[in-house]
Amino acid sequence: MYLPDGYTTLTKRAEKDDREVYDLFFGPNHPGMHGNFGYVLEMEGTQIVKVRPNAGMLHRGFEKSMENKRWVQNLSLIPRVCVPDPDPNEVAYCQAVEAIMGVEVPRRARYIRSVVLELSRLGSFLMGMGGVGGALGHYSIMYLMMESRDRILDLFEELTGGRVYHIYNIPGGVRRDIPPGWKQKVLDLVDHLEKRIPEYDRLLYENPVVHTRLQGLAPLSAEEALTSGIVGPNLRASGVKADVRVDAPYAAYDEVEVNIECSGGGDALARAVQVRMDYLEAIRIIRRLLAKIPDGSFKLDLGNLMKLKVPAGDAYSKVESSKGEFGYYVVSNGGMKPYRVAVRGPSLPAGLYLCHKHLPGMKIDDVAVWMATLAICPPDIDR
């Protein structure tokens, strides 16, 4: 390439220019950003000095508008809090309502809920693993994973009528029973997904480029993760054996075996590998659930749900989503609408607090990878 004398590339010039600190808007319009969220990065050359989270562009006032809707109407709103993994929201909210009312959900409904949760987890993991590939510039990984995820969405469409937002769980159970033949389709799908894992390995997990980029990036010790509110796969990647499905079993998880394993390195590579391990375990859990699914009714009769009245009280209910503990704190004053609903999203501690510790000193090209491996999903920050 012909370069005139004394000419240096833009990157080299930026790296040399160590006196100037300038603001760089990473998002909301950035290909490496997930959703309408952003960081204002104070840059020195190509290195980050300081970071200011720039939230609020996705704020739809979920918590406030839930106070003005009836108990059941809210179910069409809450899946929007987390787009790739919507079912944990529905289940956590319904469980909180059921805990205040003191009702017990039928056993079949609990099994169906668990199956739906695990399928949703698979879909979200596929999106997350594809996101790691996309952030590193390996777009073929992304396309492959999206193709697999679409098969899961097809099954959701058959079960619930919706592909992305299912609005399937209601207080007291689920909206409709499993259609005939659906169970076999799920089993066929998980077989197919398991067969494809070697393909993912060749592309992503055995890829030397991925290893070079992820190894040692943004290490997180077990103690720091515990006291920073980090949950789920990210916490397990730091070596803490914790999972809501085991620690505080909900739905049907007290009746099936859930084996959690830790990759335990604490860096970005360990977090990426942890997702693969959890993905495999989710496939196994679906098989165990479908083998044991009992007959019976799939919902409680709570009368006209639009006129549902919940006695005064409060409850916190949490669910292990693909990103970790997703919780709803619900307060009722005995009326037909909730008095207060507060969402505990798994992304907030990482996205708004941990960024101050991890990003300074990092190169700009690692920011998107850092976000992808920590699975930061902005809608549950801006809620």
Add this chain to the structure above:
Amino acid sequence: MKDINELIKKFNSFFQEKAVLTRKYKQQYQIVTGRDELLGILNWCKQYSFYHLANIVCVDWLEDEEFELVYNLWSYEFKIGCLVKIRIPRARPWAPTVFELWGQAQVYEQEIHEFFGVYFPGNPDLSSLFLHNWHDLPPLRKDFDPVEYSRQAYTVEGLGVKPEYEKEDNSEGRES
């Protein structure tokens, strides 16, 4: 799993009538206390393996003229959750900051300050995080009416732009 009853006994002997510990359901406990005891109790909880602060929630009890702050803790060792609740007066609300115990509390307190107007003396950053150019009541308070606000703000008048028909007619030489 360790013995939870022993933990409860220890707690009761340490704080006696300053705090009330009850079991809500299954693995969920709650502690009701006052603002003065809050830091002591949270410190005690953290020492006894409640490492995880899930979130801090503010509830606006308009009729009681009080705010309720709920600190949501979880112990990975005992496998129990605990909601620590305090009530603070609605007029000039403040509560001690807990960000030195849990770093992420800084963000939760910043959020509560923004949406409820509760002050947390000691918190290093209470600047606006989500709302831009907000000059009205903190929006998650119960006396804030979003519909009424939208009616006023999202009209031609609310945006400070005068509609065409109200503009003063400065053109000269036009007679009716």
